[in-house]
Structure formats: structure tokens, C-alpha cells
Amino acid sequence: xxxxxxxxxxxLFERVSPHMAALDRFMRTEVEHFEPEIRGMxxxxxxxxxxxxRPTMVFVSGWQGEGVVSDDLVRAAGxxxxxxxxxxxxxxxxxxxxxxxxxRTAAREFGPDAAVLLGDALFSQALHxxxxxxxxxxxxxxxxxxxxxxSGEIMQTLRRRDINISLADYRRMIDLKTAELFRVSCxxxxxxxxxxxxxxxxxxxxxxHLGIAYxxxxxxxxxxxxxQRIGKTLGTDLATGKLTLPLMLLLESVSPEERAAIIAxxxxxxxxxxxxxxxxxxxxxxxxxxVRAIDEELAISAAALKPHAERAPVALxxxxxxxxxxxxxxxxxxxVMR
Amino acid sequence: xxxxxxxxxxxLFERVSPHMAALDRFMRTEVEHFEPEIRGMxxxxxxxxxxxxRPTMVFVSGWQGEGVVSDDLVRAAGxxxxxxxxxxxxxxxxxxxxxxxxxRTAAREFGPDAAVLLGDALFSQALHxxxxxxxxxxxxxxxxxxxxxxSGEIMQTLRRRDINISLADYRRMIDLKTAELFRVSCxxxxxxxxxxxxxxxxxxxxxxHLGIAYxxxxxxxxxxxxxQRIGKTLGTDLATGKLTLPLMLLLESVSPEERAAIIAxxxxxxxxxxxxxxxxxxxxxxxxxxVRAIDEELAISAAALKPHAERAPVALxxxxxxxxxxxxxxxxxxxVMR
Numbered sequence: 001x002x003x004x005x006x007x008x009x010x011x012l013f014e015r016v017s018p019h020m021a022a023l024d025r026f027m028r029t030e031v032e033h034f035e036p037e038i039r040g041m042x043x044x045x046x047x048x049x050x051x052x053x054r055p056t057m058v059f060v061s062g063w064q065g066e067g068v069v070s071d072d073l074v075r076a077a078g079x080x081x082x083x084x085x086x087x088x089x090x091x092x093x094x095x096x097x098x099x100x101x102x103x104r105t106a107a108r109e110f111g112p113d114a115a116v117l118l119g120d121a122l123f124s125q126a127l128h129x130x131x132x133x134x135x136x137x138x139x140x141x142x143x144x145x146x147x148x149x150x151s152g153e154i155m156q157t158l159r160r161r162d163i164n165i166s167l168a169d170y171r172r173m174i175d176l177k178t179a180e181l182f183r184v185s186c187x188x189x190x191x192x193x194x195x196x197x198x199x200x201x202x203x204x205x206x207x208x209h210l211g212i213a214y215x216x217x218x219x220x221x222x223x224x225x226x227x228q229r230i231g232k233t234l235g236t237d238l239a240t241g242k243l244t245l246p247l248m249l250l251l252e253s254v255s256p257e258e259r260a261a262i263i264a265x266x267x268x269x270x271x272x273x274x275x276x277x278x279x280x281x282x283x284x285x286x287x288x289x290x291v292r293a294i295d296e297e298l299a300i301s302a303a304a305l306k307p308h309a310e311r312a313p314v315a316l317x318x319x320x321x322x323x324x325x326x327x328x329x330x331x332x333x334x335x336v337m338r
Numbered sequence: 339x340x341x342x343x344x345x346x347x348x349x350l351f352e353r354v355s356p357h358m359a360a361l362d363r364f365m366r367t368e369v370e371h372f373e374p375e376i377r378g379m380x381x382x383x384x385x386x387x388x389x390x391x392r393p394t395m396v397f398v399s400g401w402q403g404e405g406v407v408s409d410d411l412v413r414a415a416g417x418x419x420x421x422x423x424x425x426x427x428x429x430x431x432x433x434x435x436x437x438x439x440x441x442r443t444a445a446r447e448f449g450p451d452a453a454v455l456l457g458d459a460l461f462s463q464a465l466h467x468x469x470x471x472x473x474x475x476x477x478x479x480x481x482x483x484x485x486x487x488x489s490g491e492i493m494q495t496l497r498r499r500d501i502n503i504s505l506a507d508y509r510r511m512i513d514l515k516t517a518e519l520f521r522v523s524c525x526x527x528x529x530x531x532x533x534x535x536x537x538x539x540x541x542x543x544x545x546x547h548l549g550i551a552y553x554x555x556x557x558x559x560x561x562x563x564x565x566q567r568i569g570k571t572l573g574t575d576l577a578t579g580k581l582t583l584p585l586m587l588l589l590e591s592v593s594p595e596e597r598a599a600i601i602a603x604x605x606x607x608x609x610x611x612x613x614x615x616x617x618x619x620x621x622x623x624x625x626x627x628x629v630r631a632i633d634e635e636l637a638i639s640a641a642a643l644k645p646h647a648e649r650a651p652v653a654l655x656x657x658x659x660x661x662x663x664x665x666x667x668x669x670x671x672x673x674v675m676r
Contacts (some may be wrong), residue, residue: 035489035514090458094451110496113432116454117492120428120461124485127465131477139469139477147462151373154455158448176373 012060012319018067019059020052022074023081030078033125041110041118042125045085049101053214054080054185060320061189061203063313072192076138079130080185083146086122087153089115094157095240138188145184152176161241163251163263170245174215175208182211190313199311202304206317209301210324213294217328219244220290224278224334235274241266245290246281253284287332294328350398350657356405357397358390360412361419368416371463379448379456380463383423387439391552392418392523398658399527399541401651410530413467414476418523420464421484425491427457432495433578476526483522490514499579501589501601508583512553513546520549528651537649540642544655547639548662551632555666557582558628562616562672573612579604583628584619591622625670632666 027046034042055077062073091097092105093112099105107115123146130139155173159165186207190200222237223246237244243266251259258280265272281287298321305314365384372380393415400411429435430443431450437443445453461484468477493511497503524545528538560575561584575582581604589597596618603610619625636659643652 035486035493038489038492041492087458090454093454113495114492116428116431116457117488117495119454120425120457121485121488121492123458123461124481124488128478128481128485131469131474131481133474136469136471136474136477139474140466143462143466143469147459147466148373150455150459150462151376154379154452154459155373155375157451157455 012316012323013056015066015316016056016059019069019074019077020055022069023052023055023077026074026078027081030082030125030129033128034121038118038121041106041114042121044109045089045106045118045122046082048085050081050085052077052081054084054181057182057185057207057210057320058189060316061186061207061313062193062195063189063316064193065312070193072133073189075129075132076188076192077185079126079138079142080181080188082122082126082129083142083149084181086119086126087149089119089122091153093119095236133192137191141184141188145180148176148180149178152178152180156242159243161266163243163266165243165248167245167248170243170248171212174212174219178215178218179208179211182214183208186210186317193313195311195313199308202308203313203317205304206301209297209304210321213297213301213321213324216245216290216294216297217324217331220246220287220294220328221331223247223274223281224287224331238272238274238277245293246286247272247277249286249289250277250281250284253286254280291328291332294324298325350654350661351394353404353654354394354397357407357412357415358393360407361390361393361415364412364416365419368420368463368467371466372459376456376459379444379452380459382447383427383444383456383460384420386423388419388423390415390419392422392519395520395523395545395548395658396527398654399524399545399651400531400533401527401654402531403650408531410471411527413470414526414530415523417464417468417476417480418519418526420460420467421480421487422519424457424460424464425487427453427460429491431457433574471530475529479522479526483518486514486518487516490516490518494580497581499604501581501604503581503586505583505586508581508586509550512550512557516553516556517546517549520552521546524548524655531651533649533651537646540646541651541655543642544639547635547642548659551635551639551659551662554583554628554632554635555662555669558584558625558632558666559669561585561612561619562625562669576610576612576615583631584624585610585615587624587627588615588619588622591624592618629666629670633663636663 031039031043031046058073058077058080062070064070088100089106092100093107093115096107097105098108105115106118110118126146127139127143130142133139152173152175155169156177159169183204184207186203187200190203191197195203219237222235222244236242238247247262251262254262262272302318302321305317308314369377369381369384396411396415396418400408402408426438427444430438431445431453434445435443436446443453444456448456464484465477465481468480471477490511490513493507494515497507497511521542522545524541525538528541529535533541557575560573560582574580576585585600589600592600600610640656640659643655646652
């Protein structure tokens with residue numbers, strides 16, 4: 001029976017809520033597999049109020065009908081979420097972040113040294129869960145993906161305050177650090193729910209471009225979002241000298257003099273003023289270009305599913321893209337985007 | 339044909355030298371699998387002049403006769419060595435170590451932030467190689483082992499300057515942080531060279547106790563060794579407040595007053611003087627107790643192989659234990675041990 005098209009996005013999350021409940025139970029059981037001495041720390045990292053985007057992608061790409069929750073999908077969702085949470089533990093060390101999702105980061109709670117090792121333990125356990133599938137496929141895909149995510153993060157870390165980043169470089173970095181795990185989540189969802197390789201590859205392509213769109217949106221939100229709405233400290237890319245699409249497009253649009261001033265400010269370590277940068281973005285009409293880039297990725301993402309319109313997961317997968325579009329639209333309501 | 343008993347330890351290393359040459363080639367090929375942007379960094383970490391103890395254990399436990407080098411053993415050796423090198427990259431961040439094996443640590447060379455991620459990429463690639471075996475067994479064993487190694491390191495990191503560590507706690511920490519990967523190296527060597535589970539379990543037990551013996555030796559060397567001979571900075575455990583067996587035994591032997599003074603010094607963060615601690619160790623005859631602990635572990639280790647004396651790997655495996663005994667004996671030549 002093909003799924004009924006959900007009416008709204010709340011509907012989408014409602015439909016995967018039995019899956020998320022199963023994932024909660026799974027994660028609580030996973031905590032028990034850590035050594036007793038570090039179990040409390042593992043629980044702290046795994047018990048988050050995160051958005052669980054990657055598990056949602058696994059569940060949606062492997063949709064098998066209302067209320068059908070397969071153990072394989074739950075386990076795969078657990079694997080990708082644990083990998084993601086491990087990267088957050090390590091990211092927060094590097095960003096010297098104190099707070100994430102309204103509580104102390106692991107680095108702040110347990111110290112950066114313990115957090116390095118704790119992230120490692122989470123990575124290891126994620127791969128251990130991946131090795132519990134009958135074949136090596138999940139291990140192979142997830143370990144390669146994890147390496148790529150880390151490589152993308154290394155590139156971004158090493159190129160802070162580097163203004164010679166090209167659009168291709170930026171694209172390459174977000175491809176690795178974000179789109180990679182989105183891609184694998186969708187591939188695994190499709191594959192583990194019994195779809196053929198043809199559909200799994202389409203889901204892979206869908207996830208890849210959705211991931212790129214998502215990261216561009218995230219970078220835009222860091223510039224123009226309202227903190228309360230987004231739920232985290234914004235302007236951090238600017239503060240840490242991370243060159244993302246908004247600033248890259250601004251650099252391309254302004255006069256050579258203004259460009260030189262921005263570059264000097266970035267290089268000198270003197271952080272750019274968020275309000276002033278926002279105003280320049282508005283004046284130069286940068287927002288529209290970024291939204292266009294997101295829309296392009298979402299279009300490629302949706303097109304990948306076109307030959308498979310009759311498959312059970314497709315309607316919900318397209319909803320994921322629509323949801324991101326709606327989030328972008330709500331950012332567009334900000335004055336700087338008009 | 340059973341292997342001829344090697345005459346000396348140089349003989350042991352000579353016999354695995356074709357294996358090590360194959361491992362070198364394998365590691366160089368592995369470097370090519372990293373993203374081009376981080377390949378140089380990966381090469382820096384993988385191209386070390388390390389002792390390659392864990393690969394040696396894989397090769398020796400899977401010994402199939404003179405000059406027989408199996409691809410499976412080389413791959414498994416690559417996996418355990420990459421996991422080990424990844425933990426070193428992260429350890430050196432925590433210890434703020436600048437030099438390892440006569441060159442800059444990755445943390446010093448690329449910065450601690452990049453080193454966190456680089457270690458992650460090495461872990462991921464190790465598991466990716468593990469997933470290239472036909473079954474999930476290697477992935478499962480290595481990922482679990484890696485988690486245990488990290489857990490042991492976390493415990494030791496969190497308990498720096500904690501004088502309430504019992505002998506059982508110490509044993510538990512070295513079990514996890516060192517013996518675990520030794521154990522898995524021997525198990526995999528035996529298993530992947532076609533031995534039955536019975537021998538693989540004996541090899542596992544051999545590796546486990548050899549690992550404990552090795553770590554106690556390493557902790558002793560940190561106290562009483564000569565830097566030139568050992569090839570790294572010594573006295574670091576004392577300097578960083580890591581409570582290891584030598585200091586634990588010293589604390590047990592001295593008068594309550596002296597004990598209180600040592601504890602105050604540890605707690606106050608004021609490092610203990612290495613020369614003075616060495617002298618007290620000599621006066622209290624601590625060395626003999628430590629050597630006894632090592633000998634006990636080596637005896638259990640050798641006993642595990644007794645029922646399998648006719649198997650090809652056993653003579654060489656026992657040589658590994660003898661080699662460690664000889665290293666301990668050369669430490670005993672130090673004045674402090676007499």
C-alpha cells in the first residue's frame with residue numbers, strides 16, 4: 001500500500017515517531033555496552049535532544065508503511081547518529097564551544113582531554129554496531145563515510161581565515177563534512193529495507209544533494225538567523241574566520257577596496273561585525289543567490305527520485321526536501337534577506 | 339614443517355622482515371585512500387619508525403613457515419597498527435607531547451585541532467580496512483577493542499593525581515589500554531592463518547597477559563630506564579601525576595609520614611623529583627616486586643600455549659615473551675633496581 005501523502009511537516013515527524021521511540025530504546029541499550037567506568041559519560045553524549053536528521057533520513061528512505069519499524073533500520077539509524085554525535089563531541093573541542101542544545105558540551109563537562117577519547121569511544125561503538133549486520137557492507141560504508149566527514153572537517157579547520165577558498169573548495173568541504181553522512185543514511189535506509197540497488201543509488205543521490213542544500217542553509221542561518229529560532233549561538237563562522245558561502249558571495253560582490261578591508265579584518269584575526277556584515281549582505285542582495293544555490297540542490301535531489309515515484313519511501317523523502325525549503329523561506333523573512 | 343627455534347631475538351625480527359616489508363607496502367597503499375587534501379598528513383602519521391609490536395604479534399601468532407606472507411595477516415597487521423597510531427596521535431594531544439620517535443608529534447606539526455580529526459580519520463580508515471575481510475569478525479573485534487583502549491585511556495586521564503587507585507584499578511586500566519589490542523592482534527593472527535578456535539583462544543590469552551606484562555615493563559622503564567636506551571622522554575608518568583605500579587608500590591612501602599608527603603606533592607601538582615623517587619625505590623626494594631609481577635604475567639602467557647606446543651607459531655610466540663624478559667633484565671642492570 002503506498003503511503004498517504006502527509007499533510008504537513010509535523011505529520012512527517014509524527015509518522016516516524018514510533019521509529020524514534022525505538023531508536024531511543026536502542027540508544028539506551030547501547031549505553032550499557034560501554035565500560036561501566038565511562039558509561040555515564042557515554043550516556044551524556046548519546047542522550048541529546050538533537051534534531052536526529054540522519055536517523056530521520058534512514059527511516060524515511062526505508063519507509064515500509066505506517067508503524068512498521070524494522071530492527072535493521074533502527075540499528076543503522078543508531079550507527080549514523082552515534083557517528084554524528086562523536087563528530088559533535090570533537091567539533092566542540094575545536095570550537096571551544098561551551099553550550100550545545102542548552103547544556104554543557106562534553107568538552108566543558110568532562111574536560112577536552114577526556115572528550116577526545118570519549119568521541120573515539122563513540123566512533124568505535126558506532127562501528128561495532130555496524131559490524132553486527134550480517135555482511136560487512138554497513139561497516140564498509142560507514143567507516144569510509146566517517147573518514148570523509150573527518151577529512152572535510154580537517155580541511156575547514158586548516159583553512160580558517162584563508163580567503164583563497166574557491167566555490168569549488170567550499171563545495172568539496174561541505175560535500176565531505178555534511179553531505180557524505182546524509183548520503184549514506186539514505187542509501188542504508190533504502191538498502192536495508194529491501195530495495196534494489198537502483199533505488200538505493202537514487203536515494204544516495206537524493207541524500208547527497210539534500211545534504212549540500214542543508215549545509216548551505218545552515219551556513220546562511222549562521223549569518224542571518226535569529227538565535228532563539230535556530231536554537232544555537234549564531235555568527236560563529238564569522239567569529240572563527242570560517243569562510244562560508246554568504247561571506248564568499250559578499251567578497252565577490254563588493255568593491256576591491258571593501259574586499260581588501262574584509263580580507264584584512266579576517267586575516268588580522270579581528271572578527272568582522274555580524275550586524276555590519278548582515279547589512280552589507282542585504283545591500284548587495286546576497287541572500288537571493290544563496291537561496292538559488294539551495295533550490296538548485298533541492299531540485300537535483302528531488303529529480304533523483306523521479307523514476308521511482310511509485311516506491312513507498314518517495315513521498316516522505318520529498319517531504320524532507322520541502323521541509324528544508326520551508327525553513328529557508330522562514331529565514332527569507334529576515335530583513336537582511338529582503 | 340615445524341619452525342626451527344630461532345637462536346636470538348634479532349633472529350625473530352629477521353624472520354618477520356618479509357612480513358614487515360609487505361606491511362610497509364600496504365601502509366603506503368593505504369595512504370592513497372585518504373582524501374588528497376589530507377594525504378600528506380596521513381602519510382606523516384603512518385610512516386613511523388615505531389616498534390610495530392602489534393603487527394609482530396599478528397605475524398608471529400599466524401606464523402605459517404619461513405617467508406610465507408599472507409595478505410590477510412598483512413591487512414590485519416595494518417588494521418591494528420593504524421588503530422594504535424591513531425591512539426598515539428590523540429595521546430600526544432593530551433600529553434602536550436612535542437616529540438615522538440625523534441620527530442614532531444602530529445599535534446605539534448599540524449596543531450591539536452587538526453590532530454583530533456586526523457586521529458579520527460586514521461581510526462575510520464583502520465575500520466574500513468577491517469571491513470574488507472569476507473566476514474564482519476575483524477570489524478567486530480577491532481571496533482570493540484578500540485572502544486576498550488579508549489575507555490582505558492579515559493580512566494587513566496580522569497584519574498591523574500588520584501591516589502586512591504587500587505592495584506585492581508591499575509590492572510583494569512592497563513588491561514583495557516594495552517592488553518586489549520595485544521590480545522586481539524594474537525587472536526587475529528591465529529584465526530586468519532586458519533587455526534581452530536581453540537588455538538585462537540590460547541593465542542588470545544597469551545596476548546592478553548603479554549600485554550599486561552609489557553605495560554608494567556613500560557611503566558617501570560618510565561621510572562628507571564635510561565632515556566637513550568628507551569628512546570623517549572622518561573619520568574612523564576611522574577610529571578603528569580599518572581599513578582603506575584612503581585609509585586603505587588612505593589606508596590605502600592613507605593612510612594605514613596613519607597606517604598603523606600608524596601600524596602601532598604602529587605595532589606598539589608608539584609611534581610615529584612624523579613631522582614629522589616628512584617632512590618627511594620631502590621632503598622625500599624620496589625624493583626624486585628615489579629619484576630615479579632611481570633614474570634607472573636609472562637608465566638601465565640606462556641602456559642596458555644602449552645597444550646599447543648606442536649603448532650607452527652608457538653616457538654616464535656614464546657620468543658616474544660623471552661624478548662620482553664630480556665628487556666626487563668636490562669632494566670634490572672640499572673642501579674635503582676639492585
